[in-house]
Amino acid sequence: MTETSPATKADTAKLEEESRSAAKARLAEFWYYFSQNKGAVVGLVVFVLLVLMAVFASLIAPHNPDVQYRDSFLVPPVWQEGGKTEFLLGTDAVGRDILSRLIYGAQFSLFIGVVVVTIALVGGITIGLVAGYMRGAVDTFIMRVMDIILAFPSLLLALVLVAILGPGLINAMIAIAIVLQPHFVRLTRAAVLAERSRDYVVAARVAGAGHFRLMFKTILPNCLAPLIVQATLSFSNAILDAAALGFLGMGAQPPTPEWGTMLAEAREFILRAWWVVTFPGLAILITVLAINLVGDGLRDALDPKLKRS
Amino acid sequence: MLRFLLGRLGLLIPTFFGVTLVAFSFIRLLPGDPLDLLAGERGIDPERKAELMAQMGFDKPLWQQYIDYVIGIFQGDLGTSFASKKPVLDEFMTLFPATAELALCAIILAVCLGIPAGIFAAVKRGSIADQAIMGTALVGYSMPIFWWGLLLIIFFSGILQWTPVSGRISLLYFFPQVTGFMLIDSLLSGEKGAFLSAVRHLILPSIVLATIPLAVIARQTRSAMLEVLGEDYVRTARAKGLPPRSVIGLHALRNALIPVITTIGLQVGVLLAGAILTETIFSWPGIGKWLVDSIARRDYFVVQGGLLLIAGIIMLVNLIVDVLYGLINPRIRHT
Numbered sequence: 001m002t003e004t005s006p007a008t009k010a011d012t013a014k015l016e017e018e019s020r021s022a023a024k025a026r027l028a029e030f031w032y033y034f035s036q037n038k039g040a041v042v043g044l045v046v047f048v049l050l051v052l053m054a055v056f057a058s059l060i061a062p063h064n065p066d067v068q069y070r071d072s073f074l075v076p077p078v079w080q081e082g083g084k085t086e087f088l089l090g091t092d093a094v095g096r097d098i099l100s101r102l103i104y105g106a107q108f109s110l111f112i113g114v115v116v117v118t119i120a121l122v123g124g125i126t127i128g129l130v131a132g133y134m135r136g137a138v139d140t141f142i143m144r145v146m147d148i149i150l151a152f153p154s155l156l157l158a159l160v161l162v163a164i165l166g167p168g169l170i171n172a173m174i175a176i177a178i179v180l181q182p183h184f185v186r187l188t189r190a191a192v193l194a195e196r197s198r199d200y201v202v203a204a205r206v207a208g209a210g211h212f213r214l215m216f217k218t219i220l221p222n223c224l225a226p227l228i229v230q231a232t233l234s235f236s237n238a239i240l241d242a243a244a245l246g247f248l249g250m251g252a253q254p255p256t257p258e259w260g261t262m263l264a265e266a267r268e269f270i271l272r273a274w275w276v277v278t279f280p281g282l283a284i285l286i287t288v289l290a291i292n293l294v295g296d297g298l299r300d301a302l303d304p305k306l307k308r309s
Numbered sequence: 310m311l312r313f314l315l316g317r318l319g320l321l322i323p324t325f326f327g328v329t330l331v332a333f334s335f336i337r338l339l340p341g342d343p344l345d346l347l348a349g350e351r352g353i354d355p356e357r358k359a360e361l362m363a364q365m366g367f368d369k370p371l372w373q374q375y376i377d378y379v380i381g382i383f384q385g386d387l388g389t390s391f392a393s394k395k396p397v398l399d400e401f402m403t404l405f406p407a408t409a410e411l412a413l414c415a416i417i418l419a420v421c422l423g424i425p426a427g428i429f430a431a432v433k434r435g436s437i438a439d440q441a442i443m444g445t446a447l448v449g450y451s452m453p454i455f456w457w458g459l460l461l462i463i464f465f466s467g468i469l470q471w472t473p474v475s476g477r478i479s480l481l482y483f484f485p486q487v488t489g490f491m492l493i494d495s496l497l498s499g500e501k502g503a504f505l506s507a508v509r510h511l512i513l514p515s516i517v518l519a520t521i522p523l524a525v526i527a528r529q530t531r532s533a534m535l536e537v538l539g540e541d542y543v544r545t546a547r548a549k550g551l552p553p554r555s556v557i558g559l560h561a562l563r564n565a566l567i568p569v570i571t572t573i574g575l576q577v578g579v580l581l582a583g584a585i586l587t588e589t590i591f592s593w594p595g596i597g598k599w600l601v602d603s604i605a606r607r608d609y610f611v612v613q614g615g616l617l618l619i620a621g622i623i624m625l626v627n628l629i630v631d632v633l634y635g636l637i638n639p640r641i642r643h644t
Contacts, residue, residue, distance in 0.1 A: 039444075147320075148327035151620040153582035156600065160616060163604050164338045240453055244586055247455045248601060263456055270459050271467045278463075281456025288451040296447070 033301035040297020046290035054106040062086070063097035065104040065257045070095055074273045090275045092266065098275065101257035102283050108258040109239045109287055112173055116238035117231050119177035124184020125227065129215045131185065132192030143189070146182040154179040154237075155244055162250045169252040172245045179241070180234045187230055191223030225302040232295035236288040243284050259284050313635050317628055324624060326379075332617040333378050336609050337371070387614035392606060397614035401596060406489025407477060408588070408595030412580045414511055415518035420573060423523045427530025427569075431538065432557060442527065449524030454583055458517040458590040465513060472509050475592035479506040514591045518583045522576040529572040533565040540564075567638055574630030578623050 035041055053060060063086075075091040076083045083090065089099040131142040149157065154176075161175035162168075195201060196219060204218045245251035246260025254265055259280040266276035353361075362368050366377055381387070387397040430442040466474045473479070477491045484498030492511065495503035537543060538561055546560045547553075584597035592598065596615060603611035 039447075144323050144327060147324045148331060151324055151328050151624055152331075152616065153578045153585070153619065153623070155582040155585055156616065156619060159585070159601070159604060160335060160612060163609075163612065164335065164340075166340070236451065240451075243453055244455060247586070248589065249605070260453075260455075263459070267459065270463055274463050274467075277456070277459050281453055281460070284453045284456065285448070285451060288453070289448060292447060292451050 030301050034297050037297040037300050039293045040300070043290040043293025043297065046286065047294060050106050050287055050290065051110060053103055054110050057103050057107055061097075061100035061103045062088070063100040065096065065101040066255055067097075068095040069097075074269065074276070076273070077275050080275075089279050090273075092262075092276050093269055093273075096255075098279055101262060102259070102279060105257045105259045105262065105280070105283065106287070108169070108252060108256065109242070109284070112169070112176075112242045113235040113238050113291075115173050116177045116180065116242070117235050119174070120180040120184055120234055120238075121227070121231055123177070124181045125188050125220070127181075128185040128188025129192055129220065132189040133196065133211070133215050133219070139189070142185065146185050149179065149182045155241060158241055158245060159248065159250060162245060167250045167253060169242075169256065169258065172242055172251040173238075176238050176241045176245075180237060183230055183234065184227065187226050188223060191226060192219055195219050195222050229295060229299045229302060232291060232298055236291040236295070239284065239288055239291070310635070314632060317631050321624060321628060325621075328617060328620040328624070329379055329382060330375070332613045332620075333375050335613050335616065339609060382617070387617065388610035390603075390611045391608045392603070392611075397611055398618075400599065400611065401614065401618055403489075404594060404596050404599050406486075407491075407593060408581075408584050408597060410490045410492065411511065411514055411518060411587070411593060411595060412577075412584060414515040415580060415583075416522060416573070416576060418515055418519040419522035419526055419576070422519075423526030424530050424566075424569065427527040428534055428557065428562065428565075430527070430531045431534030434535065439531075443531065446524040446527045449520045450528070452520050452524075454517050454520055455586045455590055457520060458513070458587060461513050461517065462590070472513050477507065477510050477594060478503065479510075482506060514587050514593055517590070518580060518587045521579055521583060522573075525576065525579070526569065526572060530565065530569050533568045534561060537561045537565040567634070570637070571630060571634055574626060574633075577626045581619055581623065 069087075069091060072084065072087065072091050072095045074093055075087050075095075077090045078085055078088050080090075087097050087099070089097075089102070091097055092101070127142055131139045152160075158172070158175040158179050161178060162171055165171035165174065192215075201214065201218055204214060209218060242251055243258070243260030243263070246258050247264045249264055252258035252261045254261055262280040263277065266273075266280065270277045359368075366374055369377070385398055387401075389396055390400055393400065426442050426446070430439040433439050462474055465472045478495065482495065482498070482500050482503040484494060484500060484503065487494050487497055491507040492504065495507045538557075543556060543561050546556045551560075581597070584595060585601055586597070587593065588595045588597035589601050596619070600612060600615045603609075603615070
């Protein structure tokens, strides 16, 4: 078996070529269904713009987000009486440019989303695969632990975890990831249970594939669609929860230009300076809305049951 | 049915003990021991500390502390608040009606608007009305409600001056609490204007808390209706010439509502999490604000007790929803 005849080599090359074009066709099909949903395309465009804004924050932002202009406290936006052209969206109570803080804030929100989803996804998939693949006592134990996590409102549990770990952005992200993880565990487990007795899995097992190969290479790729949709929803949830923790003073700490923290700092000025409250929240809403639009589009494109309806 | 019920209860028991374990571990996982936290920066005399540790049972082995804790729970002892020196359960009981009143108003608002909106969107599928309703629902679903609350305050309390900014009722009114529900108590008191004041205080927080459940219920109702409207029995009902109203109301809606009821049940967790933010914004004296304040002032026995009670409520409501679901839908109970 160690020798490979030229014929088999050619076959392998052909097979690879075929699988590549199949992948291309699948991607084209996915894009076809995704682009049918206009909202999803708009969401994707907004999301890409946000990413660009975060990446090039230092080039776009007109001011340093932490510099306090002592002669410009609570300057209203430029179109209002008293506004200054150098501060398009006005300044906050200590004279910092709100637009620049919002632009830098995009970095934090997207970073939070990426880190939280990565932790929750990797942890959730691994635990879910183990539960669904092993069954028995391991499965029961894991699922009971997940039930316990889900018995608490997510924000409350995150708050309590942050109280244990100490306030701060990193700890807030860990707490939110722990809280979001059970959804991935449940989804993965359900998908694995549906797949594990299928013929191709049995065939792979008979052919001698080990546990890890069966779990990660054979079964996992076929369970990805619902996980991708859930990951998108978790991305927006993570941003919302992190902003909520920041708002309650348990997330990113001032003077970090995180949007929720900015709102918390602005609270006492709500009746005097509407702009310090309005813009950070609007930024959160637009970001979360864009991601949820993409999520809806992904679900339509990846879920074959809804596709035909 | 009995077997189904017992099965559900059987699943609940390990979860309940898990929840007690989480609440129990919470205080022990905090950096530093509880008494150092309590003493704060002033510090505490070692002798007095040992005495207090023994008094509170912190010197016993962990497993025994846990058993004592669980026994205490069954006797209604959830610890004592550092700040008020009152039992946690008593504090909870005084504050809970405020949260319950707010949450009930919010869920009623969400159901009364969400279900009709979802039905309408499904029936008029693809129309501008459908797109507008679903667009609004997605915005509501994506809403950072703490910001939404602040916006409403700016507009309705700041600019229009229609509603008060905080609290449950104007300080002008004072009457005994009978039910703990301000709307009912103010009516019972017979004081002029008290009921109106309670309503005006309740409106904005209810809208804020209802926003996400409303969006979820509208979306869920629409998709459940769409699924049912494509079924054969609906087509049959149409074919035999029934008016659209009875096809939608009688044949479609009753079946579409089954998943919607589950969704409504699941909103309890969303409501309690939302109450944390809503009550903080509107200074609403309920358990959400109580917990946030307690975390801020490190009153950890309150947090521990609150965790347990809130998880208990959510588990109880989920059980009730499960049982209701089994009652409506026999297919579930026999699987």
